[in-house]
Amino acid sequence: MTTARWWDVAFGGALAVMAITVTLYPADGSLGGALATLAALGLAYLGFGRRGIRLAGTGRTASSLAFLATVVLGCGVGAAFTPNLSTLQAIGFPVVWVLAGSYLRAVLVSGILAVSVGLGLTVSLGGTVAAMAEAGGIEAISFIFALALGTWMTRIICASDRHRRLLDELTRTQGELNALHRAAGSSAERERLAREIHDTIAQTLTGLVMLAQRTRGELTTTPARVMAAQTSIDLIETNAREALTETRALVATLSPVREPGMGLADTILRLADRFTQETGIQTDATVQVGDIDREVEVVLLRCVQEGLANVRQHSGAEAASVFIERVGAAVVLTVSDDGRGLGVPRVDPNTGFGLAGMRDRVLLVHGELELGTRPTGGTLLRVTVPLPAPLALAAPAAPLSRIKADA
Template sequence: MTALGPSADTFWATSLRRWNTVCWVLFAAMAFGIAAMGRPGGEMYGALGLLGCVVLGYALIERFPGNRIVRPHGYLAVLALALGGLAYLRTSYAALFMVTLPHYWMFGRTPRISMGFLGLATFTTLLGSWLQLGWSAEFLGETAVSTLIVVAVGVLIGLWAHSVVEQSTERARLIDELEQAQAQLSAAHQRQGAADERERLAREIHDTLAQGFASIVVLAEAARAGLADDPGRSAQQLRSIESTARENLAEARELVGSGGSPGQVAAGSVASTLRRVLDRFAEDTGLTVDADLADPECDQQTRIALLRCTQESLANVRKHARASTVGVVLARLPYGVELEITDDGAGFVVEESTGFGLDGMRKRLAELGGRLTVTSSVGDGTRILATVPLAGGTEGTA
């Protein structure tokens, strides 16, 4: 790997800052020691020159991080050669060697490069000491052994630190991917929520305002056609138009005021609510309506669903069925409540139905855990069966 990612870079930058003070103090102490304790001559000036090269290289790396000209690998090469020169000149290079061990891992970035420069520093140091001491007991028994021990410890610590950084980087990458996935999932949920809300609002508009407008159109056409022959009937139809328009206006205000929710439109007894709808339907259409309505205790959402299913079914009878009789049965069963609406009209092929109304009824009931069953055939009328489970009901009893 060439780069370890943002977490690794942060780790190395933090570690480097911690060592900066130690390095600069050591550089100053070594320069003072060489100048104060060394004998004037070429060796002292050479040691100061080598130390100056290391200090200059380190200062450039610190001052211009990431510069294309000032390369960290160049500093590591200078450091390795300077350590060899200081070892040859018999100056105190051991402290510099130990303090700068982390630099090979900080600036090498990969284990292979870091160990390569560390091996070069070890080789130049041992070479410088050997050129000065030869195969003496001091070289073999003290310098070589201590240098190799320091290098071995540095390698172990460096590999451990590199492993920790890799694990941290992988964790950071996984956390970043998880955060991105969560953000995408949240955005998808928001889009789905907006789509569901639009669909729900469209269903409410269809089941209230659109049905009311359709009734107004049908009643207006009938009233206009009967003005000459049956003024009384036309007057009644005009009153129905006025009543329906007022109801639509109230529905519109309710939808706008409650942000698209159906409000209290079905509050109270479900049987009495359906009875008013059926009486109004019979009055407007002149059809015979046979109703057998129980009065089960339902929550508001169930009352609304039963009311909307009834309104949609009656609207379909008015527009398409050409029926003479409509039957409505509302019953409380062990597993819930059941609403059955039948007509003796023209019927239709259920599989070929593409209207919004039946699909809206299915979705409305499905939200409550219920189900809609439509049975019809051409010439044999239609049967709409809506079932909604209630609290305390047992589906298996069905």
């Protein structure tokens, strides 16, 4: 309702129609005064009325007040020159409702406008009591109609403002939610990367450290140990190359679950073989599952890596085993050793992420993790991961892959 172009057409069109009407049907001696009144209203609109309408809703301004007074007075004066100009109130009432600034003020000014036009109409009709009664009846109807129209306009404008505020609030809330989601996503991604780095590069580098320590001891003994030292150095080079490959894979997005052309069973067996070579701990690995979901493979592989890393660092074991089998609609991983067992829990600030990260990883696939001591001594780690529905319903395939690596 406050678009300047709309008001240009409405107000200018109303003045033009009134000018044509009074020209075609002039009252005695009233044509000049009527046209002068219409011209004054047009100049007032161009001078300050248009600006006042454009600023409507930002508070009462001098332009708004001046144009309201001009419209109220101009409609009354025009009606006094000729009854035809009483029709100007058809555009006068909308102006009042737009510029008044509040519902009560709009009702009050509309009443003043009706009185002004009624007085002018009484004068143009002869100034008699009958003319006053006729003008009063006309203006009463006009006021009631203006009140109904203004109330309807006010409700539409209020509803539009309310919808605009709700839309602004919704947009602002969506922006806040997007920011929170981005922050949560960044946090989750940092945690995921921390787990990946720990389960890949950190484990490999830990092995390199232990191999370097062993090599240092071998080189300080008799020359007969030179060949053994050479083997250890070859292992260090191999592991360093694998660490570089894993780093590049992480930078790309995610380290590979397994090497191209190798299944989960082959990958687990290779890990066990390398673990035996690095640590001298006799390691058995048995995998009795067929094709399973890639996400489940990731969890199992990382848990094997972390379980063997704990055996390496904390168990003091001579033998360890890795066993993966399908039990109903789940896959069960068991990593055990014959070492000293859990003993007193220790927190290592450099390596303490492993168990918590493994537990988080298992929970992400709705699995369970158990850590305890074997009845015969040593530590037992058991991870149970449910299979996705299609795989859980499929007939279990149980190919057997087994390796026994000797120290």
